[in-house]
Amino acid sequence: MAAEFIPEAEPLHPRDNYLNVRYGVGSWLLTRDHKRIALLYLASITFFFFLGGLFALLIRLELLTPGGDLVQSETYNKLFTMHGVVMIFFFLIPSIPAVLGNFLIPMMIGAKDLAFPRLNLLSWYIYIVGAAFTMWAVVHGGVDTGWTFYTPLSTAAANGHVVATAVGIFITGFSSILTGLNFIVTIHTMRAPGLTWFRLPLFVWSHYATSLIMVLGTPVIAVTLLMVGVERIFHLGLFDPALGGDPVLFQHLFWFYSHPAVYIMILPAMGVISEVVTTFSRKNIFGYRFVAFASVAIAVLGFLVWGHHMFVSGQSVYAGMIFSLLSFLVAIPSAIKVFNWTATMYRGSISWRTPMLYAFGFIGLFTIGGLTGLFLATLGVDVHVHDTYFIVAHFHYIMVGGAIMGYLGGMHYWWPKISGKMYPEGWARFAALIVFIGFNLTFFPQFVLGYLGMPRRYHAYPPEFQVLNVMSTAGASVLGVGYVIPMIYFAWSMRYGKNAPANPWRSTGLEWQTTSPPPTENFPVPPVVTSEPYVYATESEVVG
Amino acid sequence: MRPDLPLFPSQASAMAPHVDALYFYLLAVSAFFSLLIAILVIFFAIKFRRRSEDEVPVGNEGSLKLELAWTVIPLLITMTFFVWGAKLYFRMNRPPNDATQIFIVGKQWMWKLQHQDGQREINELHVPVGTPVRLTMTSEDVIHSFFIPAFRMKMDVIPGRYTQQWFRATTPGDFHIFCSQYCGTKHSAMIGTVHVMEPTAFQAWLSGGSGSESLASAGSKLFQQHACNTCHRNDSQARGPNLEGLFGKPVQLQNGQTVTADEQYIRESILMPSAKMVAGYQPIMPTFQGLISEEGILQLVAYIRSLSPSPGSAAAPSPGGMAPPVKNSSPEREAPK
Numbered sequence: 110m111a112a113e114f115i116p117e118a119e120p121l122h123p124r125d126n127y128l129n130v131r132y133g134v135g136s137w138l139l140t141r142d143h144k145r146i147a148l149l150y151l152a153s154i155t156f157f158f159f160l161g162g163l164f165a166l167l168i169r170l171e172l173l174t175p176g177g178d179l180v181q182s183e184t185y186n187k188l189f190t191m192h193g194v195v196m197i198f199f200f201l202i203p204s205i206p207a208v209l210g211n212f213l214i215p216m217m218i219g220a221k222d223l224a225f226p227r228l229n230l231l232s233w234y235i236y237i238v239g240a241a242f243t244m245w246a247v248v249h250g251g252v253d254t255g256w257t258f259y260t261p262l263s264t265a266a267a268n269g270h271v272v273a274t275a276v277g278i279f280i281t282g283f284s285s286i287l288t289g290l291n292f293i294v295t296i297h298t299m300r301a302p303g304l305t306w307f308r309l310p311l312f313v314w315s316h317y318a319t320s321l322i323m324v325l326g327t328p329v330i331a332v333t334l335l336m337v338g339v340e341r342i343f344h345l346g347l348f349d350p351a352l353g354g355d356p357v358l359f360q361h362l363f364w365f366y367s368h369p370a371v372y373i374m375i376l377p378a379m380g381v382i383s384e385v386v387t388t389f390s391r392k393n394i395f396g397y398r399f400v401a402f403a404s405v406a407i408a409v410l411g412f413l414v415w416g417h418h419m420f421v422s423g424q425s426v427y428a429g430m431i432f433s434l435l436s437f438l439v440a441i442p443s444a445i446k447v448f449n450w451t452a453t454m455y456r457g458s459i460s461w462r463t464p465m466l467y468a469f470g471f472i473g474l475f476t477i478g479g480l481t482g483l484f485l486a487t488l489g490v491d492v493h494v495h496d497t498y499f500i501v502a503h504f505h506y507i508m509v510g511g512a513i514m515g516y517l518g519g520m521h522y523w524w525p526k527i528s529g530k531m532y533p534e535g536w537a538r539f540a541a542l543i544v545f546i547g548f549n550l551t552f553f554p555q556f557v558l559g560y561l562g563m564p565r566r567y568h569a570y571p572p573e574f575q576v577l578n579v580m581s582t583a584g585a586s587v588l589g590v591g592y593v594i595p596m597i598y599f600a601w602s603m604r605y606g607k608n609a610p611a612n613p614w615r616s617t618g619l620e621w622q623t624t625s626p627p628p629t630e631n632f633p634v635p636p637v638v639t640s641e642p643y644v645y646a647t648e649s650e651v652v653g
Numbered sequence: 654m655r656p657d658l659p660l661f662p663s664q665a666s667a668m669a670p671h672v673d674a675l676y677f678y679l680l681a682v683s684a685f686f687s688l689l690i691a692i693l694v695i696f697f698a699i700k701f702r703r704r705s706e707d708e709v710p711v712g713n714e715g716s717l718k719l720e721l722a723w724t725v726i727p728l729l730i731t732m733t734f735f736v737w738g739a740k741l742y743f744r745m746n747r748p749p750n751d752a753t754q755i756f757i758v759g760k761q762w763m764w765k766l767q768h769q770d771g772q773r774e775i776n777e778l779h780v781p782v783g784t785p786v787r788l789t790m791t792s793e794d795v796i797h798s799f800f801i802p803a804f805r806m807k808m809d810v811i812p813g814r815y816t817q818q819w820f821r822a823t824t825p826g827d828f829h830i831f832c833s834q835y836c837g838t839k840h841s842a843m844i845g846t847v848h849v850m851e852p853t854a855f856q857a858w859l860s861g862g863s864g865s866e867s868l869a870s871a872g873s874k875l876f877q878q879h880a881c882n883t884c885h886r887n888d889s890q891a892r893g894p895n896l897e898g899l900f901g902k903p904v905q906l907q908n909g910q911t912v913t914a915d916e917q918y919i920r921e922s923i924l925m926p927s928a929k930m931v932a933g934y935q936p937i938m939p940t941f942q943g944l945i946s947e948e949g950i951l952q953l954v955a956y957i958r959s960l961s962p963s964p965g966s967a968a969a970p971s972p973g974g975m976a977p978p979v980k981n982s983s984p985e986r987e988a989p990k
């Protein structure tokens with residue numbers, strides 16, 4: 110993606126970039142600049158990440174001993190519910206799209222902003238209002254249904270603030286929908302001259318696929334939660350058999366959104382990895398079209414496999430078989446991506462900078478997460494491991510080992526662009542190592558626990574499971590440290606970090622062809638794209 | 654304290670070794686691919702590490718052959734998982750005809766279990782080695798899930814319907830029963846023990862029970878208490894269909910459909926009689942929703958089932974537990990309102 114190179118590390122004039130162009134709270138809260146809105150999201154999701162982490166810490170402390178001795182059962186149940194709700198709906202779903210996607214999509218396609226800047230700001234406000242409802246519920250005693258809100262527990266039995274929490278998630282859903290819509294329209298209409306679909310960076314492709322899911326899937330969860338609220342308040346028999354409803358119907362509706370939602374969480378991270386692997390291998394991606402179409406295939410097939418969460422819910426054996434078959438199909442595009450990233454490294458010029466370390470971690474851990482997904486798609490095995498710690502380990506390998514590693518890798522990669530400062534490389538590598546070790550120590554023992562039969566969401570457990578739980582808790586403490594360190598040095602670098610050049614990694618990405626941090630309009634001169642993405646070698650070398 | 658570190662669950666049912674074999678196959682394939690990727694990534698990262706800031710490697714050209722290979726090979730491998738897994742699942746969901754019946758009612762936060770012969774247990778289940786056992790389960794409140802890890806067996810227990818699963822225990826001993834579907838405050842206390850016993854010990858345990866009556870005969874009492882017999886009788890005054898020989902037979906419905914009279918159908922006929930009307934009858938049967946407990950309904954079902962002795966079925970009337978057939982029930986009971 111060749112474009113005019115801006116001379117590097119020119120001393121910046123005051124007030125020439127999006128950060129210092131205007132000061133004051135109002136200039137942030139009323140901004141329409143996608144980059145500033147991205148930072149608003151960054152601050153909010155960071156808050157929720159640490160809040161969710163605090164709940165996780167308490168969960169792990171409780172599980173240090175077999176007896177339920179640290180907190181009451183009711184409190185424990187609220188902790189894991191709020192951990193799940195906060196991490197999924199208020200951190201992971203918005204994380205990469207709303208922060209990095211928001212910041213980078215316009216820059217990657219050579220645009221000034223998203224198609225609807227006001228709508229973008231509105232999305233953030235909607236998110237905050239939704240979060241406020243859920244936080245109200247948390248502060249006023251919490252909710253204990255599990256993030257899955259299964260009926261009739263959530264409609265007839267649970268005693269927490271189910272409705273407030275559900276309203277919060279319902280509202281936040283609109284923020285997702287609007288962001289998705291904004292991305293889709295932007296990608297369709299605002300690409301720079303010469304930037305054809307197959308010249309788009311893979312980060313943009315993966316966000317395009319993610320946006321499709323956001324727009325098509327989120328309304329379903331919204332309606333489902335509305336139904337839960339209606340049944341709880343007006344006793345309309347939708348799900349509760351005592352009122353003439355069907356309890357399993359809820360699960361169909363819930364997973365119809367929530368399975369695709371897991372791809373909302375991982376597809377953007379896959380996009381980050383495609384960018385990082387190419388930049389730090391200095392190579393064009395192996396199999397560009399396969400990687401791009403894999404994202405779309407995942408988004409489409411992802412809508413057809415929800416029943417794999419319900420293999421033991423009494424659904425028909427034949428339905429189970431179809432869902433199992435389709436679940437195997439959805440794993441194939443993920444495998445294609447992993448193979449292509451690995452092949453991209455072959456004969457590259459591999460730099461061991463922090464973003465690439467996170468990419469290595471991502472590839473390894475996502476592979477394990479994806480492969481264990483195959484265990485779960487295998488009917489005869491899922492019957493045993495369903496609702497045990499095996500599931501917990503599976504999705505944490507993907508969501509924490511995959512998505513959060515991708516997010517952190519991306520944050521390090523684009524930090525110079527976002528902040529105009531370099532992060533301290535030594536500390537960053539050290540933190541990446543700590544995260545990797547802590548992560549595996551936390552979640553690997555959970556596979557073993559799960560196959561042994563320890564059910565998930567257990568406040569107390571039989572004593573023979575203790576050793577593995579202690580390992581997991583120890584790992585969680587290490588992991589926690591690994592997450593706090595980057596927080597500190599990112600903040601530190603804002604003030605003390607070295608000034609970042611426009612393109613510290615010598616990447617070909619369009620976003621690197623402008624100053625760091627960029628001016629409000631991103632590119633002083635609108636760029637024109639004349640070649641494929643990721644062209645590092647000269648023309649003759651590519652051919653030869 | 655000696656740290657106890659089990660790494661693999663005990664195998665105590667006929668199904669367990671099959672599930673484990675498939676699990677090991679999955680493990681082997683996964684280990685192969687994880688190691689392959691890990692080794693390649695590490696090897697490339699070292700071998701091709703950047704040696705000078707200015708080096709620019711040759712670009713990729715891609716390879717359709719490779720792309721096809723790593724699409725088709727994983728696809729074929731996953732199809733082996735699919736077929737093997739589906740086969741086991743099919744077997745798990747097809748109880749043999751001669752299985753002994755046990756009825757389970759889950760409620761927040763306990764398991765109530767009843768044997769065919771009437772023994773009742775709470776959070777405990779005694780079963781003999783070698784005999785297939787079929788569990789018919791329902792819940793009084795929210796969804797639970799009945800899970801015995803040592804049997805590699807699990808099925809949700811759902812209010813308003815029956816679910817089933819079966820097992821054949823192979824190893825005597827005590828094993829965990831867990832509720833695995835989150836069901837509220839004391840979910841983690843909804844646990845129990847299954848005692849797998851040698852057949853002789855099991856017989857001794859059965860006869861040691863305190864003179865409990867069989868499920869079917871308890872059901873027959875309920876049948877009279879609730880005056881079902883005023884309508885369901887086989888004389889000229891019958892206003893409802895004769896229930897003798899009903900179980901397991903096809904029933905012609907008013908809307909032209911045919912359904913098989915299984916547990917689920919009988920339960921529904923008692924709680925929601927108008928949902929599936931039998932052809933040729935008036936909608937006069939009152940609903941018993943809220944009047945009979947889930948356990949009572951299970952007893953009624955067992956009773957109605959016992960009216961149709963089917964060959965080889967464990968539901969065939971057991972000696973002593975034999976319930977009186979409908980025609981013997983007192984004809985002079987008044988009809989319900």
Ligand code: HEM
Pocket residue numbers: 257371372374375417418436437439440443478479480482483485486491494495496500503504507508512
């Ligand atoms: C690679 C293909 C994947 C396959 C074949 C797969 C398969 C499955 C299956 C069958 C289950 C249900 C297991 C059960 O409850 O018994 C499951 C659960 C789950 N998976 Fe995956 N998965 C895959 C990828 C992912 C990804 C990419 C994510 C997230 C980013 C993810 C997140 C989850 C979550 C959150 C659950 C558990 C939900 C809950 O019950 O709370 N999975 N997966």
Ligand SMILES: [Cu+2]
Pocket residue numbers: 367368371414415417418
């Ligand atoms: Cu899923």
Ligand SMILES: [Cu+2]
Pocket residue numbers: 797798832833834835836837840841843
């Ligand atoms: Cu439970």
